[in-house]
Structure formats: structure tokens, C-alpha cells
Amino acid sequence: xxALLASRGRSGLRDATRAEWTKFRTVRGWRVALALxxxxxxxxxxxxxxxxxxxxxxxxxxxxxxxGHPYVPDGAGGGAVADAYELASRSLAGDGTIxxxxxxxxxxxxxxxxxxxxxLAHTRPGLAAWSKAGLMVTSSTRxxxxxxxxxxxxxxxxxxxxxYTHDAPGLAGAVSPVAAxxxxxxxxxxxxxxxxxxxxxTWHRIGSARLVxxxxxxxxxxxxxxxxxxGGQATRATAAFDHIALRPSGDGPxxxxxxxxxxxxxxxxxxxxxxALGRGGERRHxxxxxxxxxxxxxxxVADAGPDTxxxxxLFGLVVAMIVLIVVAAMFATSEYRRGLILTTLAATxxxxxxxxxxxxxxxxxxFAVGAVASAVAVPFAEHVMRANGNYIYPAGPLTVMRVIxxxxxxxxxxxxAVLGLGTILRRSPVAIxxxxxxxxxxxxxxxGVLGGPGGGGSAxxxxxxxxxxxxxxxxxxxxxxxxxxxxxxxxxxxYPLPPWxxxxxxCAYxxxxxxxxxxxxxxxxx
Amino acid sequence: xxxxxxEVDGLYKRFGxxxxxxxxxxxxxxxxxxxxxxxxxxxxxxxxxxxxxxDSADRGTALVGGxxxxxxxxxxxxxxxxxxxxxxxxxxxxxxxxxxxxRSQRLPASRVDEVAALVGLGGAARRKAGGYSLGMRxxxxxxxxxxxxxxxxxxxxxxxxxxxxGIIWMRAFLxxxxxxxRAVLVSSHLLSELPGVADHVVVxxxxxxxxxxxxxxLIxxxxxxxxxxxxxxxxxxxxxxxxxxxxxx
Numbered sequence: 001x002x003a004l005l006a007s008r009g010r011s012g013l014r015d016a017t018r019a020e021w022t023k024f025r026t027v028r029g030w031r032v033a034l035a036l037x038x039x040x041x042x043x044x045x046x047x048x049x050x051x052x053x054x055x056x057x058x059x060x061x062x063x064x065x066x067x068g069h070p071y072v073p074d075g076a077g078g079g080a081v082a083d084a085y086e087l088a089s090r091s092l093a094g095d096g097t098i099x100x101x102x103x104x105x106x107x108x109x110x111x112x113x114x115x116x117x118x119x120l121a122h123t124r125p126g127l128a129a130w131s132k133a134g135l136m137v138t139s140s141t142r143x144x145x146x147x148x149x150x151x152x153x154x155x156x157x158x159x160x161x162x163x164y165t166h167d168a169p170g171l172a173g174a175v176s177p178v179a180a181x182x183x184x185x186x187x188x189x190x191x192x193x194x195x196x197x198x199x200x201x202t203w204h205r206i207g208s209a210r211l212v213x214x215x216x217x218x219x220x221x222x223x224x225x226x227x228x229x230x231g232g233q234a235t236r237a238t239a240a241f242d243h244i245a246l247r248p249s250g251d252g253p254x255x256x257x258x259x260x261x262x263x264x265x266x267x268x269x270x271x272x273x274x275x276a277l278g279r280g281g282e283r284r285h286x287x288x289x290x291x292x293x294x295x296x297x298x299x300x301v302a303d304a305g306p307d308t309x310x311x312x313x314l315f316g317l318v319v320a321m322i323v324l325i326v327v328a329a330m331f332a333t334s335e336y337r338r339g340l341i342l343t344t345l346a347a348t349x350x351x352x353x354x355x356x357x358x359x360x361x362x363x364x365x366x367f368a369v370g371a372v373a374s375a376v377a378v379p380f381a382e383h384v385m386r387a388n389g390n391y392i393y394p395a396g397p398l399t400v401m402r403v404i405x406x407x408x409x410x411x412x413x414x415x416x417a418v419l420g421l422g423t424i425l426r427r428s429p430v431a432i433x434x435x436x437x438x439x440x441x442x443x444x445x446x447x448g449v450l451g452g453p454g455g456g457g458s459a460x461x462x463x464x465x466x467x468x469x470x471x472x473x474x475x476x477x478x479x480x481x482x483x484x485x486x487x488x489x490x491x492x493x494x495y496p497l498p499p500w501x502x503x504x505x506x507c508a509y510x511x512x513x514x515x516x517x518x519x520x521x522x523x524x525x526x
Numbered sequence: 527x528x529x530x531x532x533e534v535d536g537l538y539k540r541f542g543x544x545x546x547x548x549x550x551x552x553x554x555x556x557x558x559x560x561x562x563x564x565x566x567x568x569x570x571x572x573x574x575x576x577x578x579x580x581d582s583a584d585r586g587t588a589l590v591g592g593x594x595x596x597x598x599x600x601x602x603x604x605x606x607x608x609x610x611x612x613x614x615x616x617x618x619x620x621x622x623x624x625x626x627x628x629r630s631q632r633l634p635a636s637r638v639d640e641v642a643a644l645v646g647l648g649g650a651a652r653r654k655a656g657g658y659s660l661g662m663r664x665x666x667x668x669x670x671x672x673x674x675x676x677x678x679x680x681x682x683x684x685x686x687x688x689x690x691x692g693i694i695w696m697r698a699f700l701x702x703x704x705x706x707x708r709a710v711l712v713s714s715h716l717l718s719e720l721p722g723v724a725d726h727v728v729v730x731x732x733x734x735x736x737x738x739x740x741x742x743x744l745i746x747x748x749x750x751x752x753x754x755x756x757x758x759x760x761x762x763x764x765x766x767x768x769x770x771x772x773x774x775x
Contacts, residue, residue: 023626026619342575346601348630526581
């Protein structure tokens, strides 16, 4: 019996939905508006992309500038990475172990104006929180190569890290002559294991990594690198290594400080994107090797200066949303303007069903417009931006599909909400105004109005967290990394909420509007 | 009671300070055309809207075939209605207007063409409804009411805006519906429209039923229809020019 009633309820909704769809598609103006919304989304995406050009200068004086973007390597994990460091290395055939002690770790931080290329002319002493010095096993010194490393850091103690994103903590505390850190890396087949020790006798295993497809001969050595601070100043660090021993497994001879270590500077050339402070290098003092380096080995966040596939979508998307808001308001209020609501409710006396059917129809239309248009606009705009020399942050097919579906949902949800407002208010100008104020305006009072890039901080965060503008979070494409100290702000292209959480905030508003409309429609005389 | 009835029992409805319905009760039987007559503002439309579940009554019940309208699954297969012929989306064609209603009642599109032909809409069905004359709108409204081939029909002022030819057609059409055994409720503010159409008349004024019976029974002596009407509604009209005769005082 219950099942019978439920199926009757569903088929009732189906009949009402078919009726509302017939109503919608038989008004030519509404069909034209849908096509217009999709066309405008694609057009504005193209214009946005077309207006974006990138060039960069490789030498300050004489100036030598070229179109295009600096090189951003793809890391072993599949994302864009920073891979800039100084390495003193030897080749290791087969398995083996490298051990060394770090007795000091210090550095310099650029203290000049932020609009000037950093140099060693104006610096103050200090390390970045994620300055790194330690032992590394890598397939090659090519940028983006697979690696595993155990290291001392500026403020995060000893860490074992591999392939840019993986991290495990070892001994806490900073390195100093009285708190020297012993580090060890062991290669066994594809597995690299990291250890640390405070005395060279008692060793703790921190973690291990399987680097699939690691060649039998690898580079093994001592590295130093030092990233930009949270405030964006370039840094450089120097670490002192002693008790150096590289032992191949089996009966090969052990190599110490006196052996030949090849010095390699990776990722700090003029065409590399990461801003380094000065040049790296190695010096020897007896049994000690000093390695100086600048850069980072981590995920590239927005500091790669990227555009994303969704950057050019925003304006066109908002325009499409406004068009659908107008259509949704008219879809609701035309019933009242002409008195058609009498026929509608006589045909479907279950009023909730009428509203649900209208919501399904306008929601489906909105989703189709947003998703289809952005599915065209994203690859198109990406192509145009690439041709203009811009770097597009790599995004996997699932991520791109999320953005496309997100565009569809943004258009659909705002249209459904305004359908509710139109049902409550019964007059389209008022409903359209309310819809634009609630669902569009917060997005336009974003970073541009409330403060410059990075500015407006808490107000912008608040807007994109608790207002319907939170829904735009589905467009967010830039990765965050706990291993990179960086202001992940709206100004730098980061939405405060994760994509689906932002969409849920928008859903709460839409649900409220729809529930209120349902209540009013049920209680009111037609 | 059979499926083919309308039973209105003790309806009260207040709009603000105005008592629109003050205990309205009547029955429409199968196979009859019942005229629902009264001056403007008497409560005819409100009663019809309550029967159709569009307005809620403060008290009383209105049943169609023994059930409240709002509980019917495909209500337009039970009750055809015409309330406001002008209630059309002007840019939608008459045929598409009928089509969405057909979809809501799960009726085939072929039924749309049948009813369009039935009311003589013909080729005009494919034109935008915004360009229709009032008479054509009435025919479209009748077509919509007939879509579900319903045993019960409710029509508010169907003669409005019809030319003489249309009025003759409408009378014959209503008679035919009753002859087929349907229950038909037709409102009018002109009693003179009803002879030859209505078997039965319910006269309403100021929200009360003033007379309820076969039309011939209401005409006493040598009164004209207008005299009968004025006599019945005299006390129920809110304002009438003093120049007019105040019959019945």
C-alpha cells in the first residue's frame, strides 16, 4: 500500500514535470534566453582569455624579455612542482646507505623592496620555516624527478619526504652545534628508508618510500634549498655536513668528504619560475662540506603565478546566472501575471508537486546551460590562454569535470532559488532584484571591492564562507600544501571553502527559499 | 451519490472584513445544467474556486463525485473547469496551452486535437493565444475543460464575450453535455442567458443562496426574467442606483 502510494506520488510528479516542461519549451523567449545565456558564457570566457598575456624578463639589464611563461616542472605525483635546490652528489649503483651529520643550518632572507628582484645586497639573517638541508636519493637532477630525502628544516624539525607531497616527521627542534642531527638514507631495491639520530649511535626510522621504477643507478648526496617566506621574501640557506659516508651494499669502498662530489644547481636558471636568492654552491673545510642553496622542493602553489582552467569562466558564468535568474523569475511569476496559476493548480492540486516540477524543469535547464557552455568554454579558453603565453595550472580530467558540473550547478541552484522567490513575491521585477542581490552581488563585492589582492582579508573570507557566493568555491583549482608556507587567500586565487562545502552553503540558501515558497504556495488562496 | 455530482455544504469564507460566503449549500445533479446566478460580487466565483480547491473555505465542504477536488489524482478527468478564459500565456499557442494541460493529466496529444476540433478552434489553435478574441479564448477554455472528458463541468461566465453565433453554439453545447449525463454548473450574472439551457437555477446574493429550484418554478405570475432576478437579488445587492425600481421592498 505504501509502495503503491509512493509510486503514485512519483508518477504524479512526473506528470507535473512533463506539464511544466511543455509550458517552458512552448515559450519562444525562454528558449532563446537559454541559448543566449550559454552563448554569453562562452563569449565572455573567450574575451577574458583573449585579454590575458604573459611574458617575462630573463635579465634585468640589459633587459631581455620574451613572451610566454617561465618553466614550471611537472612532479612525480602529477602536479606542478617547485624543484630548485643545490646538490653535492655521487652516483650509486644498486643498493646502499648514505649517512651524514648536520652541525649547523643558517641562512639569509631578502630584506629589500618586494617589487625588486631579490639579491644578496639587502638581506637579514634567518631561515624560512621550510628551509631544507639533508640527504637525497633521486633518479636524476632533472626537475620533477622522483626522489626521497631526509632533512633538517628551519622550523619543522627533521622530516622524511618524497615525491613533493609526502611527509613524515622525525626529531623536533632546530639544528645547532649543540644539537647536531645525524641523518641516514638507505636504498633497498625500490624502497628508500629515512632515519635520524641525535648521537650517531641510536637510530630512529622515520619513514620509507617506494619509488616505483627507480633506475638501478641513482644520484645520492647532500642537498640544501630554502623557499620564499610566508611574506614572499626569497631566502638562501647554508648547511654544514660532516661524518659523511656513502656505502654501497656489498664490498664496495665507502666514500667520505674527501671523495669527489659533483655540485649541481637545479631549477634556478633564468627561465625557471621559482625565485631564488643568489646562487648555490659547495665549499669544503677538511671533513666538512658546506652546501648553500635556494629554492624549494615541494608542490607549486599559486607562487608559480598560474592561471587556471576556470579563471576565464567567472564573468561569463555570472552573466549566464543573471539570464537564468530572469527566466526563472518569469517562469514563476507569469503564472500570476496572467492568472494561469488557476489552471495550473486545478490541473495539479498538490501544490508542492507544482513547485517541485517547476524546480526540476528550471534546474535542469540551468544545469544544461552552465555545464554545456562551460564544457565548451574551458578547453577553448585554455587554448587561447596557452597561445597567449600563459601558464595554465595542470588539472586532471576529474577536476575539470568537477568545474564543469559546478558551473551547471551554480546556474541551476540560483535559478531554482529565484523560482522560489518569484513564487513568494509573484512579481518578476522584485524577484529578479532579490535574486541578483542575494545570489550575484556577494560575488561582485569580492576581492576587487573590499580590498586589493590579498587584502580585504576577513571580509572576503566571510563573504565566500557564509553568503551564497560560497558556491563559487566549485571553481577553485589551485592546490594547497601543508609543506608550503603561503598565504592561501582569495587574493591569491584560493577560496576559503573546499569546492563541495561551498556548494552546500549555496544549497542551504536555495533550500530555504524553496521551503518558504512551498509553505506560502500551500497556505495562500490561488 | 454518483460520481457525477457536485455537493456544496455550508461554505463560509471571509476576506478581511467582508463575509464573501455565508453558508452556501446546493447540489448539482448528473444530467442537468445548473445555472448559478447572482450579481457581481455575490460569491459565485469564490464558490467555484473553493469547489476546485483553489481557495480554502473557512467552514463547510465542497465535494465532487463524493470527494474533495484536491484529493483527485488526475482531477481534470473528473472535473473540467473554466474560470478565467483570459488566463493564458500570450506567446504560447492555443494548441500548446492544451498540450501542457494534457501532459499534467497524462492524456495523449491526440486528445488535444480532438478537443480543439470539438470547440471549433480549428487552425487558430496553432496561433499565439495573445492574438485571440475573447470568444476564441472562451472556446479554448472550453476545450481545456473537455480535455479529460470529465463527468462534471464547472464554468464561470462562459457566455462572456461571445458573439450571437457563439452564444447559440454554447447553449447547444451545454445541453449536449447534460444529455450525455454530465453534471454542469454554469455561472452567469444574467438570468436571461439561461432559459433553454439551465434545468435548474441557484440564485446567490451577498454570499447566501436566495433561491434554488427548477427555472420554471422561479417565474411566478407574468414576471419577465429581469423582474424575477431583481426581486430575488434586491436585498443582496450592495448598491443600486435609486433611479432603478426597488422591487421587492
